[in-house]
Amino acid sequence: xxxxxxxxxxxxxxxxxxxxxxxxxxxxxxxxxxxxxxxxxxxxxxxxxxxxxxxxxxxxxxxxxxxxxxxxxxxxxxxxxxxxxxxxxxxxxxxxxxxxxxxxxxxxxxxxxxxxxxxxxxxxxxxxxxxxxxxxxxxxxxxxxxxxxxxxxxxxxxxxxxxxxxxxxxxxxxxxxxxxxxxxxxxxxxxxxxxxxxxxxxxxxxxxxxxxxxxxxxxxxxxxxxxxxxxxxxxxxxxxxxxxxxxxxxxxxxxxxxxxxxxxxxxxxxxxxxxxxxxxxxxxxxxxxxxxxxxxxxxxxxxxxxxxxxxxxxxxxxxxxxxxxxxxxxxxxxxxxxxxxxxxxxxxxxxxxxxxxxxxxxxxxxxxxxxxxxxxxxxxxxxxxxxxxxxxxxxxxxxxxxxxxxxxxxxxxxxxxxxxxxxxxxxxxxxxxxxxxxxxxxxxxxxxxxxxxxxxxxxxxxxxxxxxxxxxxxxxxxxxxxxxxxxxxxxxxxxxxxxx
Amino acid sequence: xxxxxxxxxxxxxxxxxxxxxxxxxxxxxxxxxxxxxxxxxxxxxxxxxxxxxxxxxxxxxxxxxxxxxxxxxxxxxxxxxxxxxxxxxxxxxxxxxxxxxxxxxxxxxxxxxxxxxxxxxxxxxxxxxxxxxxxxxxxxxxxxxxxxxxxxxxxxxxxxxxxxxxxxxxxxxxxxxxxxxxxxxxxxxxxxxxxxxxxxxxxxxxxxxxxxxxxxxxxxxxxxxxxxxxxxxxxxxxxxxxxxxxxxxxxxxxxxxxxxxxxxxxxxxxxxxxxxxxxxxxxxxxxxxxxxxxxxxxxxxxxxxxxxxxxxxxxxxxxxxxxxxxxxxxxxxxxxxxxxxxxxxxxxxxxxxxxxxxxxxxxxxxxxxxxxxxxxxxxxxxxxxxxxxxxxxxxxxxxxxxxxxxxxxxxxxxxxxxxxxxxxxxxxxxxxxxxxxxxxxxxxxxxxxxxxxxxxxxxxxxxxxxxxxxxxxxxxxxxxxxxxxx
Numbered sequence: 003x004x005x006x007x008x009x010x011x012x013x014x015x016x017x018x019x020x021x022x023x024x025x026x027x028x029x030x031x032x033x034x035x036x037x038x039x040x041x042x043x044x045x046x047x048x049x050x051x052x053x054x055x056x057x058x059x060x061x062x063x064x065x066x067x068x069x070x071x072x073x074x075x076x077x078x079x080x081x082x083x084x085x086x087x088x089x090x091x092x093x094x095x096x097x098x099x100x101x102x103x104x105x106x107x108x109x110x111x112x113x114x115x116x117x118x119x120x121x122x123x124x125x126x127x128x129x130x131x132x133x134x135x136x137x138x139x140x141x142x143x144x145x146x147x148x149x150x151x152x153x154x155x156x157x158x159x160x161x162x163x164x165x166x167x168x169x170x171x172x173x174x175x176x177x178x179x180x181x182x183x184x185x186x187x188x189x190x191x192x193x194x195x196x197x198x199x200x201x202x203x204x205x206x207x208x209x210x211x212x213x214x215x216x217x218x219x220x221x222x223x224x225x226x227x228x229x230x231x232x233x234x235x236x237x238x239x240x241x242x243x244x245x246x247x248x249x250x251x252x253x254x255x256x257x258x259x260x261x262x263x264x265x266x267x268x269x270x271x272x273x274x275x276x277x278x279x280x281x282x283x284x285x286x287x288x289x290x291x292x293x294x295x296x297x298x299x300x301x302x303x304x305x306x307x308x309x310x311x312x313x314x315x316x317x318x319x320x321x322x323x324x325x326x327x328x329x330x331x332x333x334x335x336x337x338x339x340x341x342x343x344x345x346x347x348x349x350x351x352x353x354x355x356x357x358x359x360x361x362x363x364x365x366x367x368x369x370x371x372x373x374x375x376x377x378x379x380x381x382x383x384x385x386x387x388x389x390x391x392x393x394x395x396x397x398x399x400x401x402x403x404x405x406x407x408x409x410x411x412x413x414x415x416x417x418x419x420x421x422x423x424x425x426x427x428x429x430x431x432x433x434x435x436x437x438x439x440x441x442x443x444x445x446x447x448x449x450x451x452x453x454x455x456x457x458x459x460x461x462x463x464x465x466x467x468x469x470x471x472x473x474x475x476x477x478x479x480x481x482x483x484x485x486x487x488x489x490x491x492x493x494x495x496x497x498x499x500x501x502x
Numbered sequence: 503x504x505x506x507x508x509x510x511x512x513x514x515x516x517x518x519x520x521x522x523x524x525x526x527x528x529x530x531x532x533x534x535x536x537x538x539x540x541x542x543x544x545x546x547x548x549x550x551x552x553x554x555x556x557x558x559x560x561x562x563x564x565x566x567x568x569x570x571x572x573x574x575x576x577x578x579x580x581x582x583x584x585x586x587x588x589x590x591x592x593x594x595x596x597x598x599x600x601x602x603x604x605x606x607x608x609x610x611x612x613x614x615x616x617x618x619x620x621x622x623x624x625x626x627x628x629x630x631x632x633x634x635x636x637x638x639x640x641x642x643x644x645x646x647x648x649x650x651x652x653x654x655x656x657x658x659x660x661x662x663x664x665x666x667x668x669x670x671x672x673x674x675x676x677x678x679x680x681x682x683x684x685x686x687x688x689x690x691x692x693x694x695x696x697x698x699x700x701x702x703x704x705x706x707x708x709x710x711x712x713x714x715x716x717x718x719x720x721x722x723x724x725x726x727x728x729x730x731x732x733x734x735x736x737x738x739x740x741x742x743x744x745x746x747x748x749x750x751x752x753x754x755x756x757x758x759x760x761x762x763x764x765x766x767x768x769x770x771x772x773x774x775x776x777x778x779x780x781x782x783x784x785x786x787x788x789x790x791x792x793x794x795x796x797x798x799x800x801x802x803x804x805x806x807x808x809x810x811x812x813x814x815x816x817x818x819x820x821x822x823x824x825x826x827x828x829x830x831x832x833x834x835x836x837x838x839x840x841x842x843x844x845x846x847x848x849x850x851x852x853x854x855x856x857x858x859x860x861x862x863x864x865x866x867x868x869x870x871x872x873x874x875x876x877x878x879x880x881x882x883x884x885x886x887x888x889x890x891x892x893x894x895x896x897x898x899x900x901x902x903x904x905x906x907x908x909x910x911x912x913x914x915x916x917x918x919x920x921x922x923x924x925x926x927x928x929x930x931x932x933x934x935x936x937x938x939x940x941x942x943x944x945x946x947x948x949x950x951x952x953x954x955x956x957x958x959x960x961x962x963x964x965x966x967x968x969x970x971x972x973x974x975x976x977x978x979x980x981x982x983x984x985x986x987x988x
Binding site: 029030031032035036110360361362363365369371372375379420423424427428430432435436457459460461463464465 | 506507529530532533534535849850851852853854858860861863864867871904907908911912914916917919941943944945947948949
């Protein structure tokens with residue numbers, strides 16, 4: 003069996019995905035058994051501008067054995083409790099997609115069903131009042147979980163905003179310490195063997211590097227997965243019509259918020275990602291509905307601080323490779339596909355792909371059954387996230403531009419149609435298998451988007467109304483008291499992980 | 503304008519009927535929903551024993567029953583899983599996880615790596631539950647040790663008649679309206695969409711907002727026939743004298759042409775036989791039972807079985823349950839377990855009136871997830887003997903084939919669709935069936951063979967020490983769970 007082992011891996015590309023792969027592979031694989039090489043070119047820029055994440059990133063950090071405070075300091079990161087969606091349903095309205103629990107479930111029925119009823123009766127406040135992380139966002143508070151019994155402070159879900167460039171450097175250091183061989187050079191040619199497997203890559207300086215297994219992190223162009231192996235691409239632009247982004251960082255404006263803000267614009271949306279030293283900004287738009295100049299101007303007009311540099315335009319086609327893993331090439335990051343960072347899923351998809359790679363790690367025989375299963379599971383994950391993104395666009399009530407008219411009236415995937423129909427009917431979320439976003443995420447976004455269910459869980463009506471009113475009031479008070487106890491986001495950073 | 507369901511009627515017989523009425527009454531009566539039962543004469547032979555999984559404790563909580571009282575009243579014994587005497591090996595499938603902790607990075611794969619060059623054919627020493635069970639030990643861990651509670655997760659064996667009595671008392675206490683019928687034929691007025699309008703009983707029409715139908719053998723229903731995957735053709739059961747020792751497990755022994763399952767109770771043991779022979783060949787099974795010393799005193803009374811499932815058990819305003827919805831043969835999943843699962847799913851989706859298609863569709867989809875996992879696990883007990891199943895795609899459900907393939911290659915499991923079966927049960931079953939993963943975990947590649955071996959050895963030693971301090975199952979029962987009816 004030993005002679006069948008993968009002994010050489012080459013990662014092509016050194017952005018966030020490339021170094022996430024390098025750090026994980028060098029951590030897991032013994033360098034005596036397997037050489038991991040990363041080839042990157044400084045001539046080729048990376049797309050990363052400031053990354054927002056979701057709580058699952060903590061699993062990746064745990065795999066690497068990261069000291070979280072050190073990681074936050076080094077990447078000038080801030081903490082993230084939610085995404086705020088502004089002007090998505092209609093102009094002037096906003097809601098949070100908050101991490102963690104909402105209220106407290108009762109009698110086996112999820113809290114939000116009780117809330118739906120009381121809200122309909124005008125006897126409940128905003129859902130944020132019953133959600134620890136939303137309340138904390140409103141007051142710019144943050145802390146990690148503490149041992150506090152039944153208090154919601156015992157279970158605070160959070161993620162990070164960080165500087166993608168610094169993150170890549172941080173991971174590079176870790177990977178190099180663990181044996182990563184990093185080469186500077188531009189890949190200009192790929193050699194295939196008789197079976198069509200990638201045999202080696204040639205650099206501009208003429209050097210040829212061979213490997214058993216290649217990880218393509220070369221970005222949108224997919225140097226190996228597409229240019230060499232012609233894998234093909236599923237285009238999802240008809241469902242997610244944005245195809246461009248213009249990005250620029252700006253100076254910080256006051257204390258960093260513990261949430262990402264996504265503001266819907268005339269033909270797309272704008273992100274605001276607070277870091278310790280600046281704010282990352284970007285405007286995602288559809289070039290069919292808006293010119294680059296106009297997009298750039300909207301971005302600049304809506305910055306909270308002075309821009310730090312010239313805005314940069316990025317083009318993309320939303321969708322995914324027909325196969326994420328083809329022969330001996332695995333596509334990761336932008337090489338695998340692209341979904342706009344509306345729900346901060348880019349890093350998660352890299353992390354999930356690495357986790358699956360370890361599960362299905364190949365031998366030199368590259369058994370198709372493993373590759374097929376990897377691709378099947380990955381496609382499922384991508385498609386369900388895609389549906390979650392589509393729901394933000396499709397359920398809008400905005401009719402102030404042709405872009406939103408298109409989104410509101412476009413056809414959507416059948417699974418999503420069913421999900422929306424059921425939610426409208428009775429507030430239930432028909433989650434498919436183990437899709438990544440849970441029922442609460444779907445509830446928060448669909449309700450926030452103005453999909454107000456006709457009904458709720460049928461058993462709620464039989465819960466005494468006066469008791470319910472008292473319970474809701476009590477939960478609201480618990481949230482207020484808990485958030486009172488929390489330090490501000492800035493205080494927490496200053497105390498634990500302030501960057502130099 | 504939506505309204506709440508106010509009247510529910512359940513039609514059926516047997517312990518499944520009592521369980522349905524008990525669960526629905528506890529969950530729904532507090533909300534003012536009226537539960538009526540039309541109890542048909544039992545045409546089938548009731549099970550003698552009910553074997554549960556770890557869901558039993560939660561079920562007692564739901565029903566407001568004191569677990570200890572139920573076990574004592576039902577001559578109950580505990581089960582940490584099932585012992586298998588099959589494929590010429592003796593192995594164990596526990597409910598609980600392998601190793602000392604529930605979540606350990608690639609412990610299972612490390613263990614498979616260590617065992618690959620050996621002739622060891624079971625994982626018992628590396629599983630606290632298996633080790634305890636095979637040593638005849640049992641104890642319930644205290645609430646201050648949630649880790650041990652997980653490691654020794656258990657179900658129970660209960661005397662089914664006693665259990666039914668407990669459920670009947672509960673239904674009575676709950677105020678369920680119970681009507682015993684003398685005839686098993688009901689005139690059910692059902693429209694094309696599956697909605698039941700009325701059911702006529704003794705000339706009187708009965709109406710309800712929602713119906714539960716547990717009547718077996720309805721011929722007009724289109725079943726998915728599972729005979730090719732679950733080839734059980736005949737079933738028999740009888741009570742035998744108590745064994746010398748009360749094992750904390752059910753025992754499944756493979757026969758030529760079937761399985762025999764023995765379940766210990768404090769007042770005797772129950773033998774169940776699942777044959778996949780033709781009627782004319784049942785004598786061969788009986789001969790094997792004599793050889794094993796398991797034959798009954800009297801003639802065996804065989805019941806014909808055909809495994810099947812209803813693809814969409816919720817039609818209109820009626821949910822089919824029990825044998826009316828699924829028959830998995832009974833070797834691994836009892837009918838009652840399937841009923842409980844279905845009811846929990848239903849209550850979670852409890853509908854308004856008029857009932858939306860979305861509720862039905864959602865329920866039927868979730869049901870199919872359970873069915874797929876349960877079918878795969880049950881069908882794995884009827885695999886042809888082989889050390890590789892890569893060429894068996896046409897003979898197996900595709901999802902099972904994928905599971906076997908993945909395990910054979912990488913020692914891993916495809917994602918579960920439901921919580922019908924734990925990962926640990928799959929690992930033990932597949933290993934016990936003789937499958938050995940070909941490849942080592944890449945996650946462990948930075949460790950030397952000696953390091954992996956030493957780590958698994960340490961776990962084994964810790965488990966042995968833990969089990970050594972446990973009381974025997976018999977001591978534990980005698981001290982804390984003596985039968986109430988002695």
